[in-house]
Amino acid sequence: MDKINELNKDFLITKVLHNAHETLDKEVVAKLAAIKRDKINKPIITIGVNTPSRIIGVDEIKLGLLEYVHDRNFDAQVIDVGSLGLTTYEPILSVHLPGKTKLYFKNVSLENYISILDGTFNNYIHEEAVLCQVRNDIFEQWEQVPFMDELPYFKNQQRLVLKNCGFIDPNSIEEYIATGGYKSFLKTIRNNTPEEVCEKIENSNLRGRGGEGYPTGKKWRVALETASEQKYLICNAGESDPGAFMERLLIESDPHKIIEGISISAYAIGAQKAYVYIESEYEIAVARLKNAIKQAKEYGIIGHDILNSGYNLDIIIKEGAGAYVCGEETALISSIEGKRGKPHSKPPYPATKGLFGRPTVVNNVETLVNIPIIIEKGANWFKSLGTEGSSGTKVFSISGKVDYKGLVEVEMGTKLRDIIFRISGGIVQGKKFKALHIGGPSGGCLTEDHLDIEIDYEAISQAGISLGSAGMVVLDEDNCIIDMVKYFMNFLQEESCGICIPCREGTRRMHEILENISKRPKDDNGNTTLQRFKGVMQLENLAEVIKDTSMCGLGRKAANPVLSSLKWFRDEYEEHIFERNCEAGICQELRTFEINIDACTGCTLCAKKCPTGAIIGSPQNAHFIVQDKCIGCGICYDTCKFSAIISK
Amino acid sequence: MIESILEKYPFVQRDNIIPILQDIQKNYGFLSEESIIKVGKYLNMPTSKIYGLATFYNQFRFEAKAKYHIRICNGTSCHINSNLIIINEIKKRLGIENGGITKDGLFSLEETTCMGACGLGPVMAINERYYTEVNVNKIPEIIEYYLNNDK
Amino acid sequence: MVIEIEVNGKNIKANKGDTILETLYNNGIKVPTLCRMDGFTPTGACRMCVVEVEGKTDLIPSCSFPVDESLKIKTHSTRVIRARKMLVELLLSNHPDDCLYCIRNGNCELQDLAVELNVRERRISGDKSKLNSDHSSPGIIRDPAKCILCGRCVRVCEEILDVSTFDFMRRGNKTAISTSMNKDLNFSNCINCGQCIMTCPTGALHEKTNFDIVQDMINNPEMNVIAQFSPSIAVSLADELGLRSGKDISGILVAALKRIGFDKVFDTSFGVDLAIYEQSAELADRIKNDENLPMFSSCCSGWIKHMEQSHPDMIDNVSTSKSPQQMMGAMIKSYFAEKEDISPNKIFSVSIMPCTAKKFEAQREEMTHKGVSDIDVVLTTRELVKLIHLYGIDVQSLDEEKSDAPFNNRSSAGKMPAVSGGLAESIARTLAFHLTEKELTNIKIAKLRGTKERRETYVKIGRQQIGFAVVSGLKNANNLIKEIRDGKSDIKFIEVMACPGGCINGGGQVFTNDDKALKNRAKIIYDLDDKEAINVAHKNSGILELYKEFLGEPMSEKCVKFLHTKYTQRDVLL
């Protein structure tokens, strides 16, 4: 990681951090502009190094870039940034030539980066790869390149939380400070008591972004008012929801913002120790966060007697070892304490008795990132965004069958339809939209009819699901709802902590029931058929009891995917149950097979392999499948050398 | 040496257990019985509790990975991009289940949660090398490559 | 502070700080539970105890939810009953259907719940977890397929015994209870105390039965089948056998065992007196020579195994005297055999104990001489009850009989070690005799009695003040040992019992849901001590005769051969 530049450090500490005034001197402003690269005097190349781009091989591309610059003796700088959030286009590269606007290129590869650079340095645009240019009136524009703020993906978002993502160097505290970072924290400890901060957050109406939507200020106040010599703040960066990735990218792109959020929040509840719980598998995020903490310590922003305020704060990273349920706050606390990540019955709530028995506030990453924003812009301003019940913006990760997958931040109250069709470009290959799954395993599927819902906590829960960690997955006509629900039930039965009966046994049975309806009966004695029907009849009953009795949110919401899909996609269930048909063709075992007599050579191979003897025919003559006997195993399909078996 | 790992945690506190185990696994690839006993002695914890704890989390393993460790993403996005076909194909070809190791000790298989490249699913990795938008038909080729590589 | 809450439409009184469940119990309203354990902090894991609370969207686990003024509760609404029933059905859906073959048939909390909630139809079914049972241990069998994961065994073993043999393993639908590294029980640090069996609601944990071999031997005319029974079972069985409780039923037990076909029946109380006599002589020697002090008691075989594996540095501090069962066994196959002119090989010695650890002890190598073990088979109290039923013995119609000679005498001290504290008290009495040849002026040592976790007192013997300590529940023993290592204790004799409360609460006792049972058992014992004339082991004429005729002096060579044993460090997965 980057070495601290002592000159810059002195300057930033004395002239910026220690400056209690709102305004800065002209020279300071100019120097800051240079640090944050608003003004450049040599070409700057940025490359998005993040999890998705690394999977595609950005590391090699980056080496290539360095080599390129070095070989040609260019006085240019290559800088790592996080992610713009548009994962479909990773790796994304930008080139900023002095005097010209900054250009972005998408899907950069080992094959094309040289021609992209060659072109740009010669004032020529690589048309296939160019994504956009950043509007800036002082610089000369590139011709025929759209502006970033014109692209529907960016235009329709409102980025507060993601503001810095993909623009600043996540390994550089200098850049973060130069863009106004840590101002909110220092202002707070300089001017405000913890009570005042709690009050401000209460007034802002900020609600927890971790899924439950609990008012953050209210939670803080409980912890603040519980007397204890030690209190803890925990930043919940667990995010092991199988379909969500916004926190990972957020941390990879702007780690200092999280540190700042944590610092303010810890101060507000009187905690001198804060933990960040993050999966150890999130290697890039962990490394950047560690680096950020180290830099912040070196700058005296965290540590002992911060900027002579008398306030001490230590931030510790706890790497999770992989368990979805550890995102649940009480399980998370067990895990930090070095135990099995098993939730506890509430009450007592963590805010009164949490980590090591002390008052503890657990907040989600996004919640915490909102804090410096609220401090900077004011509670009223924040409240003016969004809906009556839910203020501010919300970040979603969107994936599945849409054109632009990635992070989306919109004001609360935005219509779901706008996210899918305006921001994410609609369904891939012009296929038909089928369902939107929100909230991972604790969420559920919504139909086309729901797309006019204006997102906020109330509206989503009225639709019978939960925002969860706000991962959105878009399904098209090629996907099967039963399969989706089955997938989540399988996930849940494995991820349940296994402590309470309803969740442990219930998720397993629900999964089995769904398995059974997406399978043909194994024998024809009617027994399995009976079980199947019994199962389906119990599904709703079971789901409700699980919801009613489970200890923690995992179990209580485990039924959401089932209940919501039963409600909105009942016909698809019925199709599976009564017609034994999966329209999308996903439920493999419901497929039926036929023999194309024209292609069949009568080799008899399939008849020999069929486990139920459902294929008849004499050698050298076309064969035939007796549908009543066929169990849909597909063995014949795999065996036929002449592609004579057709699956339906 | 396990002792030198333990030295990094001078405070005998239960909350050090997960970091210690992670550290050991990072160095040795898995948690051996010996290491669990040593950690138990060091932290004054019954080994049953360490074992119970370690089995709770996905990360910890009790036997070494194979030479080629295959990880296949089983995240939501990869799922709806039909990763099951890939997973089943690999299982069928190698004759192992999730968490298993082939008889020749060459391949081990692990289904993971989202790997973070949802836009490019199905995603899989063999050791450090990633494969995106994997197609079933490419599986034989990929496996063959490693088999030949080994010869 | 007393407050009022509304339950099922009526106001009832509640103490602030209590849980809903405690309040309901105090008011005679029963709510089913599975994971709750008396005296433990609730975990809220099983969800059986849920109730409906007005204003809450979900059902609330009454065992872990504190009462407060505003509560309006329904304990048996349709919604609540539906939920509880479903929970039981879910458990049953993953439970082997072999109640009829199960050791806990008729005595199982899961069965009871199914009956109570009127489960009459298999509405939910599916694959069952495939888990193998573990028969490796000499005392305890685990059958994880029957485990409902209530976690009670884990907690007893950790929180009372501080042994922590078990923990939960894996998670989700693969959760199971396992030993360290999922090894067989006999490789684990399990001390066989059987407290987990006592707490297990189902047949997932039970003793290894040695029933069949006992029957075979009884039917074998060549064999002399001899039974001895522990003093602690004579005070715990009355209820179970339908007799009037509150009395020692040794006489009836002798009669019943005779009817079953045992050739001789001895009361282990004799062995207890012998152990007290020998052990206090050993203690007297150690005090005189000031070596290997404090001395720990050696009666409890669970404690012995624990000490060998967890505190091997204390081996020299443990009395080398065998436990009463083993002393008795040794005497049966030597002194008694000689006297009756029977070959020890023709004796089949059965010991009936409230304990599963005794099964382990009986098969220890040190307890065998030239291929002859002191004890051949140990049965638990529960197995005895089954034996009595199996042989169709109507205990109500039996008259008391006396146990057989030559071991037919006992003092009340021979009964006392059934209760935690009783051994120390008896030892103190006889130690005084060994050291000063005088009796204690006050033989009742109140400070060693009661239910406090640890009891300590100093007894004036001659001119010395000798410290005695009593701990039961190994956790307390571990704490004490820590203090001893730190040199913080000058106690001379320490009585350790693995099971909380001592043998009357042993892991082989009958299951009871009477929370006063323990108190009653202790009372019977102390009443005997009050009523009877001979209260010290050294006045048991049978013992004196045994030494005169056979053993010689306490600690003599012969004594060492027959009555003493040795310990070695044990390598197990701790």
Ligand SMILES: Cc1cc2nc3c(=O)[nH]c(=O)nc-3n(C[C@H](O)[C@H](O)[C@H](O)COP(=O)(O)O)c2cc1C
């Ligand atoms: C099964 C389960 C998983 C959860 N996972 C997460 C998670 O990954 N990240 C998170 O911030 N909150 C998660 N939560 C919610 C937390 O319990 C908690 O409510 C949240 O961290 C509080 O932060 P907030 O108030 O800022 O939202 C999860 C809850 C449950 C029940």
Ligand code: SF4
């Ligand atoms: S609901 Fe599930 S995850 Fe939560 S405590 Fe119960 S078993 Fe564990």
Ligand code: SF4
């Ligand atoms: S073995 Fe018995 S006590 Fe232990 S968890 Fe299973 S059911 Fe509960």
Ligand code: FES
């Ligand atoms: S779901 Fe496979 S990478 Fe995210």
Ligand code: FES
């Ligand atoms: S008894 Fe209350 S949850 Fe188990």
